Amino acid sequence: MHDLTPLTALGASKPRSDTIGPVTISEAPDVALASVTARLGQEAACQDALRALLGIPAPDIAAYASGPQLSAFWIGPDSWMIMAPYDTHPGLANRLTSVCKDTASVTDQTGAWARFDLTGPDLPRLMERLCNLDLAHMPPGRARRSVIDHLGCYVIKHQDGILLFAPRSAAQSLHHALLTAAQAALR
C-alpha cells in the first residue's frame, strides 16, 4: 500500500490563503470537475439529462448556477463544466456519463484545474489589473473565460466573491500574478 502525502496545486500539504488589504485569496483544493459537451443532434436530450441531475436547468450562455448538490457553468456552445465537492463526489465524471449516456461526451477535469476563491470588497479593483473582463459591471451568476497573466482562466462571479480556475500546472504563476496585483492595487 502506498503511503503518499497529497499536495495541493501550490505544492504544500495545506491549502494556502493570503489576506492582502480587504481581500482574501484562498486556494480551494478538493473540487471535483467534469466537462459535459452535448453530441451533435443530442443537445436537447443532454440538457434534459443535466436538468435531472443538477436539479436546475443547465446554465445559459456565460452563466453559472448552483443546484442542491452540484453547480455548473457554461464553457462554450452546448458545453458545461460541472463542479462538486470532491469528498462527496469522487466519481463525478462516471456519474455524469451514466446519466448523460450517449447524449454527451464527458471528460474528467478534476486534475486539470486549480481553483482560487477571492473574497472581500473591491474585487473589481483587483481584477481590472488582471484581465479584460469588466467585473464591476458583471452581475453575479456570470462565468467567462479570459486571459489572466497569459493564462486562459475561468472567472466566475457569484454573490460572495469570485472563483478563478487556472490550469493546474500554472497554479503558481497565477497565484504570483494575483498576489502581485493585490499588493499593487489594495495595499
Add this chain to the structure above:
Amino acid sequence: MIIHHPLLGPCDAQEFTYMGDARLIDRPDGMAEGSDAAFHDYAYLRENPAGEHRELWFHEQGDRSWLVVTRNTLTHEITQVELARDVARKQGRSR
C-alpha cells in the same frame, strides 16, 4: 480591436487567434472528379482584398467557438460577426 461575439458580446481581440480566409470552410470533395486542382486552389490560392474580407477567428482564450468575421482590411472596421457553425449550416453542411 474589439470583436462583437454573437454569444458573449464585445471581446478583446487578444482572446482570439486569426485562422485565415473564411473560404477554408468550403473544403472541396476529395473523391470528386478534378479534386486535385480543387485542392490546389483550396490550399494555395487566396484573395488579398484591400477592403472587405471574410475571415475565420478562433476564440481560443474564450469559449473556443469559431467565428466568421467580416473586416475591412484598410480600416479594421468589423461589420459582421457570425458563428462559423451557423455559416456552414446555412450553406447546407450538416455541422
